[in-house]
Amino acid sequence: MMKKIMLAALCAASAIYAGTFETWIGADYATRVETGLGNETNTYGIWYDFNDYYEIETYGIIGGELRPGSWLYTMSEACYDHEYNCVEYFFDPVVEYCAAICGTARLREGAPTAQPFVGVAFNVVGKVSKDSPILATGDASAWGGLCVTYSSDADIYLELGLGNTIDSTMNHALPAVKLPASKTDNRIIASWSDFKQPSGYDGSVKFDGETAAKQLASIKFKIQADSGDYDFNICAVGPKDGTCPEKCILPWLEQENKIARGVSAIKTNLNGRTLGFTGIKSTATVEVLNSLGQVVMKRAIGNSAQTLNLAALKAGVYLIHVVGKSTNLVRKILLK
Secondary structure (H helix, E strand, O other): OHHHHHHHHHHHHHHEEEOOOEEEHHOOOOOOOOOOOOOOOOOOOOOEEOOOHHHHHHHHHOOOEEEEEOOOOOOOOOOOHHHHHOOOOOOOHHHHHHOOOOEEEEOOOOOOOOOOOEEEEEOOEEOOOOOOOOOEEOOOOHHHHHEEEEEEOEEEEEEEEHHHHHHOOOOOOOOEEEEEEEEEEEEEEEEEEHOOOOOOOOOOOOOOHHHHHOOEEEEEEEEEEEOEEEEEEEEEEEEOOOOOOOOOOOOOHHHHHHOOOOOOOEEEEOOOOOOEEEEOOOOEEEEEEEOOOEEEEEEEEEOOOOEEEEEOOOOOOOOEEEEEEOEEEEEEEEEO
């Protein structure tokens, strides 16, 4: 009983209450997840890896290794000090390359009592201080749950991290939802009540998903399986009623593939947030579409107006569609 009271007090002392969780979509090339709960340390929403490295030290085995982006590079030695001391922004190039968090989970024979594991995660609130390994927690009840769009050769366990102390006390038997292996893109929408601790867990500290959501420290995607190499791709994560797409290939990409582009005399030039056009001989219409295929700006351009001010748009990738007499041009741009 005393242990439960102490744990509850620890969570209450560090809890931050829910803000707006903006659905993270990899095709927007956003390298940070905007949870709406970040604290002043600015250490929330940054993707990092975790694995069974400490068990490797204990048992002298290989365990799990993550190869982010599959083709980019192997894990940096600096990241082997588990999640909290990993180089910040380590996964930025992965997002820019894959328009997602993608990679290969390389699993080898694990501990005698468990399969090897590896995963990726992000902190909901951040550390309690910049130099501390301790994670702050926040009340994410208002999110209602989570949505995820992904593909994976192996099951992924979507776990609710509760911070260093509680996770260790429960032997990392965290409330989780299984994202079943799927070679094709799959969208899962889960309520907090769907998150359960493993059926074999018999410890004294119990958490269901709804309770965990009130003191949430991190969102984890864990792959734990037999020895082998398993490719995975996580292209969206958000609140239960978020805008996770049905497929990782988003509507604007499909639309781009369908538009007949041909050879055009029109050229585009992006200078900061100003998009310029040359070669337009008559009035044309420019549409700017976001990663969900939504038209976020529409303007007429011609001899008298051949620039477009994009200052009002968020950073991300956009599709530029120019339509006019004998003109059907498509270009992709990245706003930073």
